[in-house]
Amino acid sequence: MQLFDVYLNKGPEGLGVSIIGMAGGAVHRNGKIRQCDQIVSVDGCISTVTFTIGREPNLEDSEVAQLINQSLEQDRLRLLMQQQQTKAILCSACQSIFSKPTNEENSEEEEPPKTAFPPKPDKVVRPMANNDQQRKPNNNEAQIKAKIVALVSELDGSQKKAEQMNDVLENTSRIMLN
Incomplete structure (x- = not known):
């Protein structure tokens, strides 16, 4: 050395x-x-x-270069795992939003219970004026959408941090190997 x-x-x-x-x-x-x-x-x-x-005279084979390369690889794998976990969370949230039946869909699927007696003549069923009135805003849906926006923002931030960290490690590796 x-x-x-x-x-x-x-x-x-x-x-x-x-x-x-x-x-x-x-x-x-x-x-x-x-x-x-x-x-x-x-x-x-x-x-x-x-x-x-x-x-070391031969930097490619040195312990320092191997440790730097291992560190870079670990950071890349960690970033990949973070991205996969975030995507899985986002996909799960999206599926729960889009697969959740609305009140309108529920009303079409549900049939009134059948009875042996005919309905009373004084009971009149009136349709609602507008289908949009039937569907009320779902608070859970709004919360899920807000969570998705927050997760996307967090993912962007962590990707930027990981890129900065990789830049530092690659620059350090380049300096050590030159």
Whole structure:
């Protein structure tokens, strides 16, 4: 392994280094630093910091490159699982909305109970003026539609976060491999 020092002057954009995390290391065991945390200072130095870097000659076969690739793959799988779960929830909600019979449909399917006596002559059945009056707004349906809108918004937000995280990991991987 080749060792060399790198001196960096931190600007307003920071050091440009993020934690990608490697299972089993000191950071992982300690638990105080998490994946995607940013390094703000090193040994109390805020403006100029020195890193001692170790680089393997063949980066593609190095443990660091393998760990980065594993981390990227895990993030991709996690994102895929989140998307599948959200789609399943949305599909389920849509099915419950569109398969739920309306009052109008219920009234057509239900037959009045048959009795041995004819109806009384003073009882007159009058049809409603408009079929729209028969159907009352369903509060559950409105809640489900609102939940779908919220889930779609949440899905969009999580996809953006996952894309940002993948960008950070890919940039880190590219830097480590160059």
